[in-house]
Amino acid sequence: MNPRTIPAVLDLSRLGPLPSTPDFDKAGESDGIWRVPAWPGHLFKRLNAEAARKLDITMLDRLVAQPQMLTDPGDRRLIDEATSWPASRIVDRGATIGVLTPEAPAAFSVSWLAKARTNPNRYGPIPVDYLAKPNAWLAERGIPQQSAADRAATCLSLARVACLFERCGIVYADWSYANAFWHPTQHIVYVFDLDGCSYGSRPHVFTPEFEDPLTPDRSPVDTYTDRYRVALLVGRMLTGKRRKDEVYAALGFMSGAVPQTLLRMLDAGVRTDRPSIADLTRSFGQAVPTARPADASGVVTWRPRQNHNVTRTPNPAPGSAAPTWRPRQNYRPRTPTPAPRPAPAPARAQVPVSRPVRPAPPRPSPPVPPSPPPAVTRPTQPAPSGGGAAGPVLAVLVLIVLVVLCAVAIF
Structure with a gap:
């Protein structure tokens, strides 16, 4: 029987009546292995409780589907002739209890x-x-x-x-x-x-x-x-x-x-x-074929690049200085065509005449400093009237006359 014609998930009831004693004794992760007359050439491996608890169901389903994704006839033939590749996941009341595999x-x-x-x-x-x-x-x-x-x-x-x-x-x-x-x-x-x-x-x-x-x-x-x-x-x-x-x-x-x-x-x-x-x-x-076979998702099997350890730096807290950042080497944008970069702003002296230019707002005038208080000056005697050099000469003559008159009056 071709294992690829078997449903990927089978209920235990579809295996038909199985004897209480397995055909192969329990060993490793199994509680026993039975031949399944309802599916000729196949074995039912019943997992023990510990193995069933640790089983990765998603991984097992991916393994079951893998042969159907192989496109190379040689790979398919190798799986059928040289491996006991899992053919179906066996469930009982919704819980996975084992697997159906081909017998040698x-x-x-x-x-x-x-x-x-x-x-x-x-x-x-x-x-x-x-x-x-x-x-x-x-x-x-x-x-x-x-x-x-x-x-x-x-x-x-x-x-x-x-x-x-x-x-x-x-x-x-x-x-x-x-x-x-x-x-x-x-x-x-x-x-x-x-x-x-x-x-x-x-x-x-x-x-x-x-x-x-x-x-x-x-x-x-x-x-x-x-x-x-x-x-x-x-x-x-x-x-x-x-x-x-x-x-x-x-x-x-x-x-x-x-x-x-x-x-x-x-x-x-x-x-x-x-x-x-x-x-x-x-x-x-x-x-050896150079291309990797497709996996259960229909795409070439992907594996992370070896020795690729990326240290993730958390975003800086608000108000803190941002860490120094350098772009990753060989970075490629996610989109097929990168968005066009905006043109740099032209210099002021090169602004085209036809392009409207918003006038710059007027700058406020600087405050005017207060005027200094006027200087305080002493009042002065007004100069005697009469201009020129005659004024002082006349005053000297008057003074002399007064001195003479005083001297005569005394004597």
Whole structure:
């Protein structure tokens, strides 16, 4: 059944009667997994209470819709053949309780021994964990031994799936031995447990033996964490080694672009310096589309620019000095055509005659200072009448006559 023909949201009642005992026991975030006869080839994964409480419904709905937005037939085929992509969100009385996902194709089931010399033959998919073992270990369990070319082909199959996730902006985070199957003769993988994926970073997912030394515990995991974990898983599958130091040593003895790219992804001192999963895929000689697939909104998946930290400065309080501001580099206005800038005001001497000019209001006259008081002068005797030099001579003669008369009268 084509998973794209299944409604994006299904009520539990539409799954039909399910047995009380699940087909697969509870593990991780699930309370059990059931095969669903009403939807052949699909599994119902019922989430436990804690997982259901933390579930991001919007993110899950976006994952369910993602395959329908892919325009490249190769991407759609890869999702259908190599992933257990979520097909529907399951609800019960309005609450999300689980997810419907495809079961691994029957072609992945082969006969093998779960444990050497102790268990009878088992028929089913083989965990990718077993590829991270030497050929002698595989032979003990009845699994065909893998040549270097066989291992490289299987590694490329896994890298292509991880590359599609990266191109869609999806962080899988739980790359490990437990979440993929592989086929020992067709050299392909099948990745499952995708309902917990996120677009962009997500809370820390602890994965034993796959912890990133540059992503501290409890720090969010992101695409750079995925790069490290994918490189470690591919390195283990390629070399048949499990210990990190043995993987590094084995890759160091190999030649070619693949081991060199893996070592750069594992040894980078800065997370952002790690080559992308697309780079790893190209190192196998596989072409990678340059355009990112569209997401559930119908537009190309958008991710914020890395290392773009903007410090927002609050507006100054009224009455305070405004902070120094400089325009952002490479700023582009929101509108397609910027509004025309107003022409600068012409100088006064260049005002056209025909343009009306408002007369300037008269300036008030400066205040007149009060007059100083008149100077006070003493009154003077009026000058004797008679002009010229005769006046003083006559006065002297009169004075002499008076003196003579007084002297005669005395004597």
